[in-house]
Amino acid sequence: MSTLRSLPVVMPAVPNQRWSCHSCGDCCRTLVGHLFPHERNRLDADGWAEKLGVAPYIRLGRQRVLNKRPDGACVFLDDKNRCRIHTELGEDAKPLACRIFPFTVRPTEQGWQAALRFDCPSATDSRGDPIARHEREVQTLADSMPHIARRERTRLKGRLKASSHETEGLTQRLVRFFDRDNLPTGAKVVVLARLASALANARLTKVRDDRFLELVDILIGGFAAESKAPFGRPSTTAQCASPRQYAMARQFVLACSEHVSLSELKQGVVHRWRKRADQLSRAKRFLRGSGVVPPLRGFSNQVTFEEVSHVAGATQETHEIDDLLMRYIRARLAGTSVFGAGYYDWPVVSGLGALAMCIVSIGWVARYVAAHDGRGFLKPSDVNSAVRVIDRGVTRVRALGTMTERGRIAYLMEEEGVAKLVDAFWMVEMK
Ligand code: SF4
Incomplete structure (x- = not known):
């Protein structure tokens, strides 16, 4: 040290x-x-x-x-x-x-x-x-910061340790892939989600170092080739997300957007228990996904889950949305806040799934913002607000780093649930 x-x-x-x-x-x-x-x-x-x-x-x-x-x-x-x-x-x-x-x-x-x-x-x-x-x-x-270096012990998945060659090689490959301009941004996020699912299901114990990176290249190349069909059609992900996957996605949205103010943190134990009861009630309503959405912080109008689900993707100024999401993803990758010490000490595979789920959450919150303004379609400003809501929670909200959330991401990576949700909540209408 x-x-x-x-x-x-x-x-x-x-x-x-x-x-x-x-x-x-x-x-x-x-x-x-x-x-x-x-x-x-x-x-x-x-x-x-x-x-x-x-x-x-x-x-x-x-x-x-x-x-x-x-x-x-x-x-x-x-x-x-x-x-x-x-x-x-x-x-x-x-x-x-x-x-x-x-x-x-x-x-x-x-x-x-x-x-x-x-x-x-x-x-x-x-x-x-x-x-x-x-x-x-x-x-x-x-x-001027009096911090001490900490040896990073990133894992690939489970207890399997990742080498810096693997984590850096993976990040570089993803950055290069997102920099390519042969696919729409949404299709690239689907590829990211499919990559996370495939790695979650792969036996990686004997596929290490250069072989691991070779596998990543093959998976990215294969999923990108399959995305050549028009993105946004069922052909990209074979089928739609299940009701349970949608419910899990809404709960992830709630976990990301829960922001606790200092005045709440300062309150005594009685208030904290009241807050906990309120959180549980909100969580149940997000799980159910019908009726009025418990208002997100900073929003006061009543919006129903049905209104949120009816908001269509943007058809105009779509390059602004693509640009923002590309910058966001690129900043998370380049700033190494996707896995390991940069993201609740999570293994690489879970962290990639969580990054894709952040984009899903941005898509849901952007629709909530549009419905809150009485609109049935998205504008870049909705996505802009949603990125701020979600990024305020990411790496700060303790609950997001718990085993419960890791279990949720693991569940959603089964049967390519995360990829289907990216498809469902993407923010730009595809022609
Ligand atoms: S521009 Fe950013 S850093 Fe400056 S006051 Fe506003 S939120 Fe803070």
């Missing part, structure tokens, strides 16, 4: 992806900002408790986090959407969690692996400078 202070940042290679902060204040309203001990000390030394009239940070379990106002906004956010620490003391005085978002860094043996989150509107809209231009600032921030 060694500290990584002088090791380089590896920025995720995502062509066409831009980002700069546009000071919308969204992250200051929705995210929980964790503090390092020296940051707490600095907030104390700068006298913020007196200046604000409230505690600048609070205890959350064993950690300290930035305090929030009753409306959910950070106590430092002023009425002009500016951070008071930034205004009064400069950017360098802000906590690292605020300065680094929407980038994250994860210590690996090679250095700091950077990833880009898509729950920032400037990232989903790809507005600002090319992300490679942020390398120096991310490097500076990473260098």
Whole structure:
């Protein structure tokens, strides 16, 4: 184990992806900002408790986090959407969690692996400078983090350990495949889902290293060739998803979109039990899939499951949807937040299935957003909102990393359930 202070940042290679902060204040309203001990000390030394009239940070379990106002906004956010620490003391005085978002860094043996989150509107809209231009600032921030490198122990599936040759080779092959322009994006996600299912069913103990990568090449090539039939027709996946697979998909959507605010986390045990009972009731309604959808956070109009299921894919500005989803998938792959230490320590095969299910969830939530606005078809803005909803939960919601969720993904990978669901919830109408 060694500290990584002088090791380089590896920025995720995502062509066409831009980002700069546009000071919308969204992250200051929705995210929980964790503090390092020296940051707490600095907030104390700068006298913020007196200046604000409230505690600048609070205890959350064993950690300290930035305090929030009753409306959910950070106590430092002023009425002009500016951070008071930034205004009064400069950017360098802000906590690292605020300065680094929407980038994250994860210590690996090679250095700091950077990833880009898509729950920032400037990232989903790809507005600002090319992300490679942020390398120096991310490097500076990473260098100031007191983290210790952790030996990565990624597994292929079950207990079978994966070598870095296998995980890197697989990721490179998927990136190359998604970069090819001979298939619609939706068909490529179906291939990803079919690849996950095939690997889940393969006996990999004797198919290792170069042979494993050869198998991946053969599977990707074979599934891509089968996709030559017009995507969106039953010929791509042979048949439709079963009612149980749809029900499981809705439950995955709920797990991804459950966002717990700081005020909820702060509540006592009685509130937590009430919240748990509410979650169970929501889970049952998502499982049933009829009647009114329990509203997702940030949405207030009543929408029924039937209305969501009747929303058609987009027929216009479809390139915007393709571009966003390609950037999202590419960022997850290049930022290595698909499996292993980047995704709840999940094995490679489960992580690939979960990535495809994230796209399914984006498709469901986008339809929910359209139905919420009273529309029967999708627009790019629906998909944009859905990516932000889903990416806010991914890798942050603890329940998503549990054995229950892994079991759900394993079930959905049987009989190519994930591929059928990608087909069913794809966001662009195919001609
Ligand atoms: S959500 Fe993104 S654009 Fe908005 S303030 Fe945060 S980092 Fe800046």
